[in-house]
Amino acid sequence: MIRKRKYVKKQFGKEQIEVIFDPHQVYPKEQHPGVKRETVFLKKGSRITKESKPLACDMILEKDLPVELRDGTVIFTDVIRPAGKEAVPAVVAYSPYGKHVHSLHLPWGVPDGALSGLQKQEGPDPGFWVPAGYAVVQPDARGTYYSGGDNVSFGTAEALDGYDIIEWAAKQPWCSGKVGMSGNSYLAVAQFLTASVRPPHLAAIAPWEGFNDVYRQTSMCGGIPNFGFQQRIDREKEGFTYYENMAAMSEKYPLMNAYWEDKRIRLEDITVPAYIVGSYISKFHTYGTLEAFERIGSSAKWLRIHNTHEWSDLYEYQEDLKLFFDCYLKSIDNKWIKTPPVRLSVLNPGGKDIVNRPEEKFPLPDTEYKKIYLDNEKHCLTEEKPVSETKQGYRSDNRKDQLVFSMTMDATTETTGYFAAHLWVETESAHDLDLFVYVLKADAHDNLMPPVVYGAPFSGFEGSPQYTPCGRLRASLRETDAELSTESKPYLTFRHTEKLVPGRPVRVDIPLWPVGMIYEKGQKMQCIISGYEINKEEWPDLEPAASVNRGKAFIYTGGDKASYLTVPWVPGRKS
Template identity: 45%
Template structure:
């Protein structure tokens, strides 16, 4: 990101807020627009269905019920609508602020940052019981009724370009992050504020927290990102270097405002390799030092590696086996995150520091999942990375590399085209952490290959077993996936680890006829239990093997470059293809 000026800007901005409100005395401020040479593509936003911005202050009475079966408001709440906030470049955005009517000063604030619309009430997302919420929440954000009743203010901005806010809607990156910085420092200067601000929310709201936190706002005291990511290219629009923009295009097409919306979907088609634009959408999490409560699942896993690299020493991770919104609004989890915020935003000396740094779910398909398994760090410190070598002649995985080389092939464009390899566990095995696949591959009839990988669990008889279904993925969690465009196999040696290959995605290297090359494929982290006799199945194909299904969205699959046959070479001295899995010592089991 473009952040070299933030340390000086942090000091000047905080000082100017105290002395002059929104005035600036520093001419070297963070960017308010992308450099022209990036040629960023914007599309018209949808027309908003909101009246013109007009400040209004109302009181919501305790006992008010907004929707059938939702919780009544537990206290009187002051709701200030359409508060104008002037950003560093003079752009005006609007925010709604909710505060408890009986406690108007010395309040910490919870911020829900997104372009999704600040207005309330909103009906509960139809995946969890309606009685869990009041309806007084921004989409995927904090329920103001709960937080106001517990002594917090809740701030819902319409980010730049959203609805009546001026400017263009940005998809994360340096401009949007700097806007978040501005708003946090504006909040700290309000007469009702105790100067401590927290960020909260899932999905978009979770991702924006990572970007904003990297700018190091002086008054950001804690954050709680749910199910987010920190690298828009590698985690979202081009996993493995394969453009896959259907979902982000659908999201962007629904943004509302009077101007235009940035289009990462158009940008990945125009610029399919890493460049300055995509680097601007990578968070350097090592520079984040704010206390963090991160929540993830294995199917929405994107910031599990970010947590590993996070610069903060005060960080907690909880990995669940549920669905994003169900987990987020579960009353027990809301109480849990309040304990975290109470400690850091209110200074309450509760028992938060005794909370295990890592709590994880471990899937046991066909049995009972383990939930909130405690650990000291992530990845687990007593993990052993075991290599299981592929044997194309037998379709098996083994701890020993086959003495003789062999190969297996499939038609890359056919839905049934694939290669599979199985491993039977002789003893109970916990596979928790990051996986990778080393393959020796050849393209017959093409100069490139798009590879898709899936690791899943079979019972002792070889039947596929998987997790329970949930909204957003009716098939249930199948297992960890990976993908790679072979021409983009070049590794960044400085950023790769023994268990996470990190490609540069900058220098395409097409294959020559008959050329056999090694590739390292990152497979997403997981937590799975295999009982003695159960099997692991590795599948390699030319198409997605476990595509997600999203509520109300018809997301097309990625277009591949595949043609002809894919050949996988295994064994012998030259072709040591293997799957590396993280095995946790059995004495950790509880």
């Protein structure tokens, strides 16, 4: 029997919205042997596979424990815990990525033999945490594998499932009653979601690189559909029911509505201690992670911005995270609270990055937000507003055509924080326009010097250049919220479409991903404007969304239509 797509009407606040669900691909039964509840004794010194790290203590693996959620749906979880009888804190790794999938090769960039092979994809390694006196809880999310119900993503329903799992874990005889959460990417978003609904026994979270607003930061960033990202996540979900097809929802509901608002996490409601980790090199995670640190309501919160890749960092900093969890899940006075609130990396391609520089806040409180103007006549960036109004064109539908504006640094300079582009744009004949804006580092000869990340998908052995900071916007969705917007962080509503009139210039305000970057004397800051992404496709095996670009587009500079960048200039940091 072929299962067809189904449409389910769901209530989001005062709006009833039709949600699209597709059937999971059905996999051979030998890949999914079914529910098999059993308790397995794992002996100290044994290996899960010949490539994995030997276990440092005796462990108990309880497989396929049923957890009943508030609506009666039953999901299944594995628990890996110490073999003794002492009650220990639990660390929950919540995601739709199978609890039985313990690949040693998915977290690229992690050395062979570094992990036990018991860890869930992008989750904490029980081989580290169980010997440290913790139990690791690895549920299969609703609607994945043999867990019941249809799978939903990133909204209130998933937050409440997280709540129920936390409270279930806290009541188990092996648990001390203190529960934390850990993991990166989807597992980080799940932590923000769950913490926002305040389960009583959730004592701390440690989200490594996530997001907090699905529409603005992933699926419809800048109002431009990003089907590939969501399709890639959905490919990782397996099961025998249905999954919420967010790529299809992006097509059905391209504007912000109650469905997308439900996937915007109420960060101010998060009050538990939080150790948040981010970087500048993820176009899916950077903005949402750093914004989450700013906005969560926790009085005890820490931020560390690294300069590598999230997977390798997750396992490299386990001892650091243990200090945090020992403090809040075991009440150990280990001086964690004296850890600097912010530990900052600043990138310096071609030189030496700064790593773990202590700071009190982020964004840095002494940041000077400079207006750096674009100048068409001199093809440059300048602190002086050009007097004459001019316009310069490029083919918006040509991937290779772009406008480039440069500024040579006369001293070593640091730019750390949020950037924004404020542009006057016009089309020759089209009624819409996709804009991609980059602020990049180049050498004295205009050769780009992007940071290179290793271990990321499709990066290969030579690593992948990351062109950052970057921002994007579909010009017809340019409306901003005046109360929520600032010069460095324009806030776009995405609620109304206002098509362009050919030949009539309009102003657009585009938030760019934050970055920390050092420019040495003689190096250049470049602004590149294009109709497409300039970096290679993140998911080369998936079809990108269609562009609205047609024909020639123009950028105005100077006079009453002065286009400019807002750049976070950081004084007093010379090294």
